[in-house]
Amino acid sequence: MIEVVLLGTGSPLPDPQRAGPATLVRAGGRSFLVDAGRGVVMRLAAAGSGPNQLDAVLLTHLHSDHVTDVGDLVTTRWITTFAPSPLVVHGPPGAAGLVDGVLASLSADVRYRTTHHADLEGPPPVEVHEIGPGPVLGADEGADQGADGVVIRAGATDHRPVEPTLAYRIEHGGHAVVVAGDTVPCxxxxxxxxxxxALVITAIRKDVLEAVPLPRIQDILDYHSSVEEAAQTAARAGVGTLVLTHYVPALAPGAEDEWRERAAVHFDGDVVLGDDLTRVEIG
Ligand SMILES: [Zn+2]
Ligand SMILES: [Zn+2]
Incomplete structure (x- = not known):
């Protein structure tokens, strides 16, 4: 069984009910976090997890809404782990610079804590892998020989001018989930x-946003998938369940059916969307 939890279904726009983009995938006793948006550590706790239980963080891209709480992951794992255990981060080129910057911003905190706690050594260990499309975990060893049978591969997405950007395919026990992040169909x-x-993918309502006369809103239309485009991607790829997240505008109470109907025109599988901590079981 692969379990997917939408930890944060929000966007860059602050929303008291929705944390920033982050998705937890658990399979074979392993836990993987895709993206680390606003409030991710609180939502991990609500999902019965935490930064010290993550096998790896998989970053789709370095837009601030997807990485803004990497610092909280780094610090919280460091101070809640009693044997040295690095936070493993996979992400596109630029991820190492991001982590270096985060660690630099934490230097005073690291000094305070290592001075005060005799058993704590700094800086917080982080193991960064800058990657491109291809095997991430287990894939070069074969599914049965991978990390507890979990195989992860990355594929290129299209969120230009933001590039490079990645989606992740996580496989276990004959099942597969793709977490795509922000992208147009490609x-x-x-x-x-x-x-x-299942495919977990960012979706925006272009039909609604097109009517908003603000250049900064119009700019986002050409590098995200609409609900319809996300559904078309799922249909083309023969995906079983389409999971929409990162709603722009925020999914209003009672609006789920309207979003679902728009997807259903193009895709006849299950369509899942909802609040933070929406959980999907695969297999
Ligand atoms: Zn983005
Ligand atoms: Zn985004």
Whole structure:
């Protein structure tokens, strides 16, 4: 079984009910966090997890809404782990610079804590892997020989001018989930999603946003998938369940059916969307 928890379904726009983009995937006793938006550590706690239980953080891209709480992950793992255990971060080129900057911003805190706690050594250990499309975990060893049978591969997405950007395919026990992040439809995403049980993808309502006469809103239309485009991607790739997240505008109470109906025009599988901590079980 693969378990997916939408930890944060928000966007860059502050929302008291929705944390920033972050998705937890648990499989084979392993835990993987895709993106680390605003409030991620609180939502991990609500999901019965925490930074010290993560096997890896997988960053789709370095837009601030997807990485803004990396510092909280770093610090909280460090101070709640009693044997040295690095936070493992996989992300596109630029991820190492991001982590270096986060560690630099924490230097005073690291000094206070290492001075005060005799058993704590600094700086907080973080193991960063800057990656491109290809195997991330277990894939070069074969599914049965991977990390407790978990295989992770990355594929390129298209969120230009933000580049490079990645989606992640997480497989376990004959099932597969793709977490895509922000992207427009593209062939490499279709390829990564082929035959997956579920696709978790950012979706915006272009029909609503097109009517907002603000250049900064109009700018976001050309590098995100609409609900319809997300549904078309899922249909092309033969995905079983489409999970929409990162709602812009925020999903209003009672609006789920309208979003679902828009997707259903193009995709006849299950469509899941909802509040933070919405949980999907695959397999
Ligand atoms: Zn983005
Ligand atoms: Zn985003």
């Amino acid at each position: 062939a490499t995403l279709d390829e990564l999603c082929a035959g997956a049980d």
